[in-house]
Amino acid sequence: MTDNINSNSVNDNNGIKPNDINNGIKANNIKFIQGNEACVEGALYAGVDFFAGYPITPSTEIAELLSKRLPEKGGKFIQMEDEIASMCAIIGASLTGHKVMTATSGPGFSLKQEALGYACMAEIPCVIVNVQRGGPSTGNPTHVSQGDINQARWGTHGDHAIIALTASNHQDVFGVTVDAFNLAETYRTPVILLFDEVVGHMREKLIIPEKGELPIVDRLRTSVRKGVDYHPYLPREDGRLPMSDFGAEHRYNVTGLFHDMWGFPSNNPQVVRELLHHLVDKIENNVHTITRYKEHYLEGAEYILISYGSSARSAIHMAKNRRERGEKVGVLELQSIWPFPEAMVREKCANAKAVIVVEMNMGQVMREVKACVDNPSKVFLANRIDNKLINPTNIKTLLRIIQGRGV
Amino acid sequence: MAIKDYIRQRYFPQMWCPGCGHGIILNSLLRAVDELGLDKNGIVMTSGIGCSARISGYVDFHSLHTLHGRALAFATGVKLSKPELKLIVPMGDGDALAIGGNHFIHAARRNIDITAIVMNNRIYGMTGGQYSPLSGPGKKATTAPYTTIDNQFDVVDLSIAAGASFVARSTAYHVLECIDILKKAIQHKGFSVVEILSQCPTHYGRKNKEGDAAQMLEFQKNTTAKLDSKALENDPTLIPRGIFVDIDAPEYCEEYDKIVERAMKASQNSKSEQPLVNPLIQQSCVTQ
Numbered sequence: 001m002t003d004n005i006n007s008n009s010v011n012d013n014n015g016i017k018p019n020d021i022n023n024g025i026k027a028n029n030i031k032f033i034q035g036n037e038a039c040v041e042g043a044l045y046a047g048v049d050f051f052a053g054y055p056i057t058p059s060t061e062i063a064e065l066l067s068k069r070l071p072e073k074g075g076k077f078i079q080m081e082d083e084i085a086s087m088c089a090i091i092g093a094s095l096t097g098h099k100v101m102t103a104t105s106g107p108g109f110s111l112k113q114e115a116l117g118y119a120c121m122a123e124i125p126c127v128i129v130n131v132q133r134g135g136p137s138t139g140n141p142t143h144v145s146q147g148d149i150n151q152a153r154w155g156t157h158g159d160h161a162i163i164a165l166t167a168s169n170h171q172d173v174f175g176v177t178v179d180a181f182n183l184a185e186t187y188r189t190p191v192i193l194l195f196d197e198v199v200g201h202m203r204e205k206l207i208i209p210e211k212g213e214l215p216i217v218d219r220l221r222t223s224v225r226k227g228v229d230y231h232p233y234l235p236r237e238d239g240r241l242p243m244s245d246f247g248a249e250h251r252y253n254v255t256g257l258f259h260d261m262w263g264f265p266s267n268n269p270q271v272v273r274e275l276l277h278h279l280v281d282k283i284e285n286n287v288h289t290i291t292r293y294k295e296h297y298l299e300g301a302e303y304i305l306i307s308y309g310s311s312a313r314s315a316i317h318m319a320k321n322r323r324e325r326g327e328k329v330g331v332l333e334l335q336s337i338w339p340f341p342e343a344m345v346r347e348k349c350a351n352a353k354a355v356i357v358v359e360m361n362m363g364q365v366m367r368e369v370k371a372c373v374d375n376p377s378k379v380f381l382a383n384r385i386d387n388k389l390i391n392p393t394n395i396k397t398l399l400r401i402i403q404g405r406g407v
Numbered sequence: 408m409a410i411k412d413y414i415r416q417r418y419f420p421q422m423w424c425p426g427c428g429h430g431i432i433l434n435s436l437l438r439a440v441d442e443l444g445l446d447k448n449g450i451v452m453t454s455g456i457g458c459s460a461r462i463s464g465y466v467d468f469h470s471l472h473t474l475h476g477r478a479l480a481f482a483t484g485v486k487l488s489k490p491e492l493k494l495i496v497p498m499g500d501g502d503a504l505a506i507g508g509n510h511f512i513h514a515a516r517r518n519i520d521i522t523a524i525v526m527n528n529r530i531y532g533m534t535g536g537q538y539s540p541l542s543g544p545g546k547k548a549t550t551a552p553y554t555t556i557d558n559q560f561d562v563v564d565l566s567i568a569a570g571a572s573f574v575a576r577s578t579a580y581h582v583l584e585c586i587d588i589l590k591k592a593i594q595h596k597g598f599s600v601v602e603i604l605s606q607c608p609t610h611y612g613r614k615n616k617e618g619d620a621a622q623m624l625e626f627q628k629n630t631t632a633k634l635d636s637k638a639l640e641n642d643p644t645l646i647p648r649g650i651f652v653d654i655d656a657p658e659y660c661e662e663y664d665k666i667v668e669r670a671m672k673a674s675q676n677s678k679s680e681q682p683l684v685n686p687l688i689q690q691s692c693v694t695q
Contacts, residue, residue, distance in 0.1 A: 050488050071670035076487050076663065081513035085480035088473065092453070092484025095471065096492070100484075118474055246451050246469040246485060247492050253415075253464050255472035264418055264464060265472075 029208040035199040036061035036103075038170040038206045039129060040069065042177025043101050045208065046216060048127075049075035050100040052089035054082055054108060057141040058197040059131035062103035083108035087115035087128070094124045095254065097219055097245035099181055103129035106139055109148055109155070116190055117156030118256045120279060123233070123241060125184035125219070127177075129193040131200040132309075134387035143387035144197035146309055149364035152192045153338050159276055161283035163290060164192040164338040168312040170206040173199060175214070176292070176335055182217035183290065187282055188241050194337060196360070198310035198389050219243060222250065233275075234261040239282050284339055291344050292335035297323045301330030303399060304349055305382070306369055307358035308334040311390050315358045318392035318399075329399070337365065342372035349373045354402050358382045358395055413437040413447070415467050422461060424532075426620025428579035428605030432526055433462055435582055435603075436495070439589035450493045453482040455507060457499035458533050458607075459526040468495075476506030479514040482521050490660035493593065494521040500541040501531045504560055508540070515569035518597045519659035523571075524589070525562050525600065528607035536610030547614040563651050566600040573599035574652040578627040579606060581648065588650060597658050604631070604646075 031041070040062055043051075051070055053063035063079065070077045076093070080086040083104055090100035104112060109130045119126050132148050134140025148155075152164040163183050165176040173195065180191040222242035224230040230250040235241050244250040257265040258272045266272070283290070297319045298304065307315040312333045322329040332348050334341065349355045349369075355378055357366035363381045370376040382398040384390040397407050414437070423429050440450065450468040454460035456475035463470040469492075473481045482494045503511050503525045514521060530548060531537040538548035543559040566574045573595040577585045585603060592599035606612060606623035617623050632638040634649035 050484070052484060068670070071663075071667040072674035074667055074671065076667075078483070078487055078663075080480065080483070081509055084477065085483070085510055085513070088477045088480035089484030089487070091473075092471065092481040092486075093488035094484075096485055096489040098488050100488075114474055115477065245489075246471075247448065247489050249448060251447060251467055251469050253470045253472060255464070256474060257472070262417075264415075 025207055029210070031206045031208065032203060033170065033206055034061055034201055034203055035170055035173050035195060036131065036201070037065055038173040039103075039177050039193065039195065039200075040065045041206065041208055042174040043127070043181065044069060044073070045174070045214065046178045046181035047099045047218070048101050048181065049073070050090060050093040050098045051076075051102065052078045052080050052086040052093070052100075053102050054080055054086050054104070056083070056105045056108045058133055058200050059103045059105045059108075059129060061200070062129060062131075083111035084115060087112040090126050091115060091119050091122075091124050094126050095246045097221075097243075097248075099125070099185075099219075101127040101129065103131065105131050105133045105141070106135040106148060107137065109151060113151075113155040113157075117158060117160065119190040120156065120160045120162065121256050122254050123188040123279070124190070124254075125188055126190050127180045127184055127193065128190055129195065132194060132196040140387040142197070144310060144360060144389055145385075145387055146194075146196055146311065146360040147364070148194065149337060149359075149361060152194055159280060161189075161280045162192060162338050163187065163189060163283060163336070164194050165292065165336050166194045166308045167335060168199065168309055168316075168333060170199075170202075170204050172335065174206055174208070178214050178216070179292070182215065185217040185219055186240070187286070188243070189283065192338075194309070196309045202310075221245070224250065231261040232263045233259060235278065235282075287339045287341060287343070290336055290339060291341040293341065293344060294333040294335065295348075296320075296331040296333060298330035298332060298348065300328055302328040302353045303330070303403070304352040304355050305329065305331045305358050305395065306334065306345065306349075306355060306365065307331060308337065308365070311358045311360055314390050314392045315395060318395045321392065322396075322399075334365070340368045340372070342368075345369055346372050346374065352378065355379045356382050356395070356399060356402065358390060360384050360387075360390055408441055410434065410437050410441070413440060413467055414465050418465055421465055423458060424607075424609040426606070426608040426623075427458070427532075428528060428607070428620075428624075429459055429462065429526055431579045431582060432497075432524070432585065432603050432605060433465065435585040436462075436497070436524070436589055437466070438586045439593060442586065443590055443593060445493060445593070449491070450495060451482070451485050452495045452497070453478045453485065454497050455499075455502040456533075457502045457531070458528075459497050459499040459605075460502060462497045476502055476508075477510060478502070479507060479510040479521065479523065483514060483517075483519055486519055486521055487660055487663065490520070490664075495524070495593065496521055497524045497526060499532070499539075500525060500527045500529060501539040504562070504565070505540045512565070512569040515566055515571040515598050515600065517659040518570055518572050518656050520596055520598070522589075522592045522595075522599045522601070525602045526605045527562065527602055528605040528611055530607050530611040532607050532610055536614060542611075546611075548610075549614070562600065562602040567652050570598070570656075571600045572597035572652065572654050572656040573650070575600070575650040576602040576604070576646070576648050578604040578631055578648065580624045580627040581631075584648065591650065591653070595653065597656055
């Protein structure tokens, strides 16, 4: 029994071969780096050329590395006066046609929420990295947590939809970062990368794919010619909205107010209703294409561990161990958290005796799982909230209790 | 071109109250742009929230109507990512210096090439007349029924201290002077601040018994004087108007271009020095 990688999964070289060099991989493409650095490599691969940020543990390495790497390729880096300003600056830079990113952690993520909502409303592609640390408030800056799952979903005010991705190893950090840029461009939306302190600071191997190995979605620009009316907020038949760069021939208005197809403010009830539906539907109606996950030892599993980020590493380790002893334990690793992949989770968990959500918070993903499976009473939480990485023994102890075997 | 060629007539009439000074300032601004002969495609007008911020929707430039106080942060992203664009940022007094105060001083400190226009009517108009950091003490507002005790900022002093390389002040009454100052501010390389005293007869004027729009304009005329003028010398309590600072200083985007040049050079040098094969592997091959 080996890892099964779902086709939606971002890449499949989780298990790194010992002789990569002989397999034609250039030595310079093999790195031994931090997760935060893997995120930077992914962003550069995806074509990021503008970053605005503010120092905050444990995400600072992303800003530090991009301050060196971006000008090397003619891109721009700016350290803004605060977290709010960095979020605003990347939105401004996206409008001139650039791929943009910012990175932060808990308190900074709170500060970015208003502008994040602006990017949702004005439909401006951007990527926000949140390397999660213990919270609330200043919390535990140097230690791990996964407590911002719901903030990523509901942190900004008003109804809206959001995309949030996560990863448990550096190859996947690279992959989901590339994916985040692609989804941001495809759906004209902010995309949140929910990493955590352990993944961000841990060092492991990363193989940087050759150019062309992973698909890259570029900015979709309007084909409307000069002198012909361009409607920045009139979706095409496929729901996508081609953009026009600030500085190009089409001049239009961008606002955080409800707006018509010209981008001009409107409080017409029909305009308001239709825009809100559009903002939510463009993402919620595409859950199946946005859903990303991995299966580990899931075939015939009686006990399914649902996990993500660094927690998933412990869950996978434990499942492997149990399988070797003949126990039917498997892991469903989520790589897209929002929109929550309800249909997939329901289907995968249909025949499980118990579903155990392994996470480092008080049950934020567990609540989503309970809401979507056929029998919520079979869903349990295996968590740690002391800002220490949950370990396989923690999970095993709980599993034995659920199985009625005692500790 | 005629002024109407610079506006989006589709969205008129504008939403400002009768007698508001903001329309006069918009007119001055468009005349300044026209006299400079600027390409409409080369201008991005970025604004925050408030009465003044609505300007951006009415002009036929690229326009970005953003969040309360954050216009300069958005504008910084636009400018740095595409320095060939001209950034004009109209703001109200609360927008620029209360919620947006931090962005204001830091944009000035960087000396990034953005023109910030503070349309100072000394009140929060859109929310119905609350006092602002520019109201000053002893004024009435809906949140100061017993009068204000807060001191006000001096926009000019603050901008100079923060590092703006062009700082000026005028009023809605002095239309021709405004056009002239705005032209110079837009042409200036670096962060330029133009404070324009505006009138809000609906809220500030009514609460503080300063009369109607005409009387408030008259007040702007009578309580201000040109820099270095006899009138100012005779009565130092008058508010000085004119250009206070206009200096050449390193501009942020140009300085960043130099960083890009250095980084590119350094990266090319290190690439040419880099071995094609990992030295550790080479070594192990030799040992074998």
